[in-house]
Amino acid sequence: MIALPTPLVTPSDLQAALAGPDVPVVIDVRYRLGGPPGRPDHDAGHIPGAVFVDLDTELAGAPGAGGRHPLPDPQQLQEVLRRAGVRGGSTVVAHDDGNGSIAARAWWLLRWAGFPADRVAVLDGGWAAWVAQGRPTTAEPSRPVAGDVTVRPGGMPVLDADGAAALAGSGLLLDARAGARYRGETEPVDPRAGHIPGAHNIPTADLVGSDGFWLPPEALAERFEQEGAGDGPIAAYCGSGVTAAALVLGAERAGLRPPEQPVALYVGSWSNWSADPARPVAIGAQP
Structure with a gap:
């Protein structure tokens, strides 16, 4: 290995x-x-x-x-x-x-x-x-030998809508979408525009430098701390539970959370939250 x-x-x-x-x-x-x-x-x-x-x-x-x-x-x-x-x-x-x-x-x-x-x-x-960087590429189809991995789900913490709402009040809930979607200025995909009340915005673009590489750990830590990241619980969401995973990775790279205590992910994210008209929506730049 x-x-x-x-x-x-x-x-x-x-x-x-x-x-x-x-x-x-x-x-x-x-x-x-x-x-x-x-x-x-x-x-x-x-x-x-x-x-x-x-x-x-x-x-x-x-x-x-x-x-x-x-x-x-x-x-x-x-x-x-x-x-x-x-x-x-x-x-x-x-x-x-x-x-x-x-x-x-x-x-x-x-x-x-x-x-x-x-x-x-x-x-x-x-x-x-x-x-x-001029590293090797090919158009030849890859034909790997079949693997034998066994999937054992449950290795990362996940939240549902109720869990995300509760954490927004008791900890730090982070929204990974672009600022315009967080603020509710546009919503190209999901039923309603805005964000979960209490959520803070760290767009995934903030985690990567202009050279396309991830920021160093100390810069990532500073960005998370700007939104109040500390020892309390942290969770992340985005549009559909995909790009928010970058915040989970970023918090680990920053040293804010060790691998055995990762940031939780609201997998349904905004696509799940906004589909329920009973759930509140916040508009604007403030949580």
Whole structure:
């Protein structure tokens, strides 16, 4: 079992690991809200050996009352991971072609499925950094040997709407969406605009520098502390429970929470909250 830096791994460290005797599994989760789909980009060029995994159909259940990206069925997720070549002792690295927030969902989901914190990582800088640094790519389809991983759900704390509402009053609830959606100025996807009353806003874009790499731990810690992060409980949500996983990862990287005490995730997020007309909505820049 190879040891890679977690929760983030550099392109150079990943390339070295891929050339070693104990090769990590790389999953490509390129995705854009509203399309186009990421699979054609993967087919045109990817990290050698990487397997494409679809966010909508493989890293989430069917949309419904639980939100747009509810947790997948554990058996379904196990089949997806086995097809990708994930074994019980595998180290898995996820990447996207954006700010890392989609890859963070894969990272979070693997942790939820029972993977130890030291065996799951997100590629820092993602696909853009890999290509910009001239690292190897291929259009040859990856054909991994089927894995044998067993999914054991429950490895990460999750909240429902009532739990999120309660934590907004007793701790720090963070909203990972862009500021305009948090403030209720626009809502392109969900039934109502605004945010959960009491929630603070840390857009996922705030976690990444202009160079596309995640901010260093001390800068991340400062950003979280600006919103009142301390020793009390913290939870995160976003539009559909995907990009909020980046706040969970960011808090861990910042040293605010150790891997064994991660930030909780409201998986249904705004897509679940806003669908219930009985739930209150706050508008504006203030929690």
